[in-house]
Amino acid sequence: MVSESTDLRVIKTRAAIEMTFLDLLLQKKFNALTVKDIASAARIGRGTFYLHFLDKYDLLEKVIDEGLNETVERFHPRTYFVDGKVSFDRITGFVQTMFRHFKKNDRFFRAMFFNEDIPMFRQRMQERFLSKFQQEIGQMNLPVIEKDPLMLKIMPIFVSSAMIGLLSWWFEQQAKISEEEIARRILVIMTQGPLRALGLDV
């Protein structure tokens, strides 16, 4: 089956398949896509498809993995906190960088978020976000670790999940809200809490 090949023919074929696949996903439901559709749009024989992927689910899996790998790598080892104190500038900068990345890889994220029946894309993405987030927090030596370990579990889940939802909504809005605008609101919610962010008296 698939092993890392340097043969130009292989590289071309795979690229054609993956490209075409994203294109088709932007037009059609994943469930409605057939291997035949993909093969003919990629201008390869249907049998050739099976030389590279087990089936369309395998293809989807690989495309998702590649996309998320690239994304998570952007979370690069920076610290947004200095001595347990929030660096507002760093967080804001980080959020902006992330949203810029999403905008750049627009095609991938649109295909994944808005195709009605991509199995598990959001879950996958959230898992990746979460584990990276937990890693970062793990290195921070927080007082809450001893005092309230459950909070240490819950908060990253809460936040990573929230971010995926926000991201999806942002794409729905044609990603026309600027990174700065979003980043500022996120910072307020993160530091003051959702209720105070709405102007509620707490």
Add this chain to the structure above:
Amino acid sequence: MVSESTDLRVIKTRAAIEMTFLDLLLQKKFNALTVKDIASAARIGRGTFYLHFLDKYDLLEKVIDEGLNETVERFHPRTYFVDGKVSFDRITGFVQTMFRHFKKNDRFFRAMFFNEDIPMFRQRMQERFLSKFQQEIGQMNLPVIEKDPLMLKIMPIFVSSAMIGLLSWWFEQQAKISEEEIARRILVIMTQGPLRALGLDV
């Protein structure tokens, strides 16, 4: 096609199909399920299935809708705020009630959250949560509406999305963490913000 029938045979058949369907979803991937599987497990003819549903996607749709309708109805018209001030007890009580509901409808939520390829369950659920949430907030006449309408959009998305993620995690933990424990943490995150909740200096 389907219209509300009172014929006992119809009621029985539909109930059998929907019951069986949930059972099968707890054992098998949705994609791997065939109409034949469902029909034979429900002890009906395959043709009979098509007298009630267009296909397995239609069935899924209907089961999801019913489940979410029941759930959203629990959000019943209460106010968790009094004169723009948070009522901690009411929010806590509300969150606990919700989690109790989830526990009771365990079979449904497990089937939906953990079946690897249920198309769109989380999205659907989030949409329903969000719209209910927005309704509630809309009735509250908040100062932020004028000052920062974008925040009014973002915050409910952030929170409803976060809640779905938390819920899914809770089920993964076999729902063995008590409603009280969860509710307390959620309240802290909501009122103080995720960062302060972790004990960070903001």
Add this chain to the structure above:
DNA sequence: TAATTATTGAACACAGTGTTCACTATGAGC
């Protein structure tokens, strides 16, 4: 009980799957 209608099961054409095989074409390495 009679009339109605839901269910049955077998048959049908159809579409997509994943595999195979002999043949062709194209890149890799000398």
Add this chain to the structure above:
DNA sequence: GCTCATAGTGAACACTGTGTTCAATAATTA
């Protein structure tokens, strides 16, 4: 450039599931 290895082709194959039909049967209603 030439040669060898191998990727891609396209047609054929059996197979599984789909969604529909139809006459016969069973259950429900009134």
